[in-house]
Amino acid sequence: MPKNYQHILSLVFAIKEINEDPKILSNISLGFHILNSYYTARMTYKATLSLLSTQHQFVPYFKCHHQNNLIALTGGCISEISANIATISAIHKTPQLTYGSFFPVEDVKSLLPFLYQMVPNEAKQHKGVVQLLQYFRWTWIGVLAVDDDKGDRFLQTIVPTLSQNGICYAFIVRLPKWNYLDEIIHMILHKWEYFETLFERKANVYFVYGEPPSFQALRILLFLAPFFSVSPLGKVWIVTSHWDFASLPVQKIWDMQAFHGSISFTVHSNQPLGFQKFIQMINPSWSKGDGFIQDFWEQAFSCSLKMSEDEEEGEENNKLCTGEEKLEHIPGILFEMKMTGHSYNVYNAIYAVAHALHAIYKSSCKHRIVHHFLRHIVFNNSVGDTIYFDENGELAAGFDVTNWLIFSNGSLVRVKVGRLDPHAPRGKELTIKEGLIMWHKSFNQVLPVSVCNDNCYPGFSRKKKEGERFCCYDCAPCPEGMVSHQKDLDRCGSCPEDQYPNKEQTECIPKDVSFLSYKEELGIILVILAISFSLITTLVLGTFVKYKDTPIVKANNRTLTYILLISLLLCFLCPFLFIGQPRKVTCLLRPTAFGIVFSLALSSVLAKTITVVLAFMATKPGTRMKKWAGKRLSNYVVPSCSFIQASICTIWLSTSPPFPDIDMHSVSGEIILECNDGSGTMFYSSLGFLGFLAIVSFIVAFLARKLPDSFNEAKFITFSMLVFCSVWLSFVPTYLNTKGKYMVAVEIFSILSSGAGLLGCIFSPKCFIIVLRPELNNREQLTRRKR
Incomplete structure (x- = not known):
């Protein structure tokens, strides 16, 4: 092939440089002999044997002419040729430097110790x-x-x-x-x-x-x-x-x-100085010893250097070579003017042999062969590249x-x-x-894409296709709460606890800190409601204190009325413990204040209901209930009920008290600051006791609803307990199904609405009479019986 002719030229150029260089092998000239393998094993063996035989006589393993002293072999261009040469040259212990590839054999150095490869493994x-x-x-x-x-x-x-x-x-x-x-x-x-x-x-x-x-x-x-x-x-x-x-x-x-x-x-590879100038001087008459120049020239330029008379008559279109054709005019696919990688390997191989010979002549052991010096040779070639072989006899290069x-x-x-x-x-x-x-x-100068299918972009992960290789896959969206921020991920990942996926599920973003704040609309509304109900309760309490000597205030135990109004006032102030960032103190006060205050209110309502019943029964002749009417019963009911609730709260605080906690998982995108109840059992025990008081009050008031009008405060208590129980029965499922600050808002709303139910149902009729119908606020009206 014409392009391989450059390998020959690089060999000739290297030997020409060495023979003209006084610093290496002075007074010694290198010669060479080149044979063609024709890419066949038969011709390769024949060429190798001819090099190892007596000149002009095909007698293997015998040499008699000193001028034909074979030092080393260079070849071949392909692995099969190199392997065929190696089987013969190894027997003669003649170093062989391959400038092309070599068949990859395990432990090649022990099998072929005289082989040197100018191409790394x-x-x-x-x-x-x-x-x-x-x-x-x-x-x-x-x-x-x-x-x-x-x-x-x-x-x-x-x-x-x-x-x-x-x-x-x-x-x-x-x-x-x-x-x-x-x-x-x-x-x-x-x-x-x-x-x-x-x-x-x-x-x-x-x-x-x-x-x-x-x-x-x-x-x-x-x-x-x-x-x-x-x-x-x-x-x-x-x-x-x-x-x-x-x-x-x-x-x-x-x-x-x-x-x-x-x-x-x-x-x-590099370009040795003078190589291009050297090949530009080549023409068919440049060397009589070149057996390849004629074939190369005729193939490269599509002409004939010599034409017989028969050829001239039969081949009118076959042109004659002038010998002045320029190599630079040949297409690069046929011949390149710059030294190629294989030619550079030939160039370095010749120099490696020359430096090994030079080392032999400089040493005192002139009887030693080139092989011993090639193993350890290190030199810089004419373009500055360092040439040496590693322990496997391969060129140490990139x-x-x-x-x-x-x-x-x-x-x-x-x-x-x-x-x-x-x-x-x-x-x-x-x-x-x-x-x-x-x-x-x-x-179109866009980076080529070579994939089995389109990439799975961020937000998706790869899903294997059944029956196909792993490079072929479908793209599945990331599950909720997971992200993929790169293309072609095998699985989506989770975000850190303080971050959450964006809408596209392509990246994690920091979570917002969430708690019911005084600055947001929901917090402001609840604060306004709490203050409004507190002011109304205070106004009602003030009205009852002002008209404390009137019959309607004195009726049905004035002390219980004051206790109920004060407890309701405290209930309306409880939400202030629930609004704002949870602290250790507020988390401890929330359940105790809520439980004890509401127990006090409900026990007062229960005492008032029982008082109504007993007061009616005490008017019957011969009854023994008269001694329980009045303040005596309230002195037992209110403290005992409050004590039970206080005991529950004490046990709660001493065993598993509430504490500030952080919830990173309930609501996506939020870090919830909340009060952990500590013990769910104690929380529902406290709430259950309040429910028990409310139900008992409702039952007693319901049974007393048909008493005469003058004593029928039980009718209003029935309505208030009905509202109270409805609020807290709906509270439980709503509370369990809400998260974050809305859970706190539900709790505050239940406190305010249940307290408002008690305040409205029990005290609004009395306030109506005291303020708007004072003529009804007299003893005769109160003692009048229903016909």
Whole structure:
């Protein structure tokens, strides 16, 4: 292939530099001999044996001419050729420096100790490819591998590696080897449907594993694709350092646009000073010893250097080469003016041998072979790169990430867009300059996407599709209360306790601190109500004190009336303990103040109800109830009931007292500051005792509702207890079903409404008579009986 001729030129250029350099191997000239392998094992063995034999005599293992002293072998370009050479050169203990790839063999150094590889282990490139795929988030790719033992081993290694790194292959295609044309023809004729599917897949990135001969097989398939109405364009081809975008002369008119924008990992290379000037001097007459120049020149320029008379008559269109053609006019797919990676490897291999020879001549052990010095050789080449081999005999170097720009006129440009340094710290091996990359024109310079399906954006998580690879998934919305802030997360996460998900469930935002405040509308309304009822109660109490000597005030125990009004006043002031940020003191006072004050009020109502009944029964002749009428009964009922409630509160505070608490989970988006009841049993015991007093008062008042009008305060107590019980019966389910500050508001509203029920139902009729109908406030009216 014309492009491989640069490998020869780099060898010649390196030896020319060494022979002209007085600082290395002075007074010693290096020579060389080059043979073609033709990419076949038979020709490779023949060429190697001829190098190891007597000049002009094919006698293996025997040499008699000192001038044909073989020091080292350089080759080959592909792994199969290198392996074939190695089997023979190892027997002769002759160092072999491969400038292309080499078949990956475990413990290769112990099997082939005389082998030196100018390309680092290909496993390092595979890791770089995986990192590249992860960098661009390409998770659904096509894999193409040469159909041989090396391709088998590659697939056995790369498939698990891709899976472990979250990458799936959409398909695997085996490429036939170039020297098996029958396989290529069979694939085209009988398996074209498979390749048609290949180019219609949604995978936009193809990872190709092979060597230059495999590339020719792929080119044939791509060239024939349009004839089957299949377009192979719009793909990103990722290749390793073994690959080269080169054309055979017959292919130079074939379009190479399908490979525009490809990315490859190439061994780090530089441009030796003077190399371009050297190759510009080349012409067919430059060296009589060059057995390749004629074939190269004729293939590259499509002309003939010598033409017989028969050829002149039969080939009118076959032009004659002038010998003055310029190499820079050749398309890059046929020949490149800049030194390629493989040629740079040849250049460094020759210098490595020269420095090893130089070390031998400088040492006192001139009988030792080159191999012993190659292992430890370290030198800087002409462009400043440090060259040395590691313990495995591999060149200690990194890789350039190269973007291939291939234009319609056949010109080719390599752009270095990154670097793969296997010796860099973990996670920093690969660096990419994304802005320098030119993608295929079908992508319109937008980063290509190669995934099985669209990404799951924040707010969603991936849900596996049954029967498909893990890279193919559905997108499910995050459950309530959970978030996903990145694309393609496997599961949604929870927010910290002091944060909650936003509406889109894409991020966590800080929760608002919530408690019933004096500054908000609900708190202000409840405060106004509490103050209003307190003022009304105070006004009623003042009215009863002012008219304390009137019959309607003195009736039914004036002391109980005062106790009831004072307890109601205290009830209306209780809400001030519930409004505002919960503190330790307010949390302790809330249940005790509420329970004791309401117990005092209800016990006063109960005492008044019983007093009404006893007062009526005491008027009957011969009854023994007269001694219980008056203040005697109230002296027992009110203190005893209040004592029981106080005892419950004391036990509550001494065993499990209420305390300020923070609730982060009940209400989404809020941190609730509340008073924890401490003991739910004691809370409902206190509330239950109040319910017991209310029910007893209601029953007694209900039974006394038909007493004569003058004594029928029980009718109003019945209504008040009915309101009271209704309020607190509805309070329990409402309280349990509300959260946060609204729970506190329900509690305050129940306190105010039940107290207002007692105040309104019991005292509004009396206030009406005292203030508006004073003529009814006399003894005659009170003692009048119902007929």
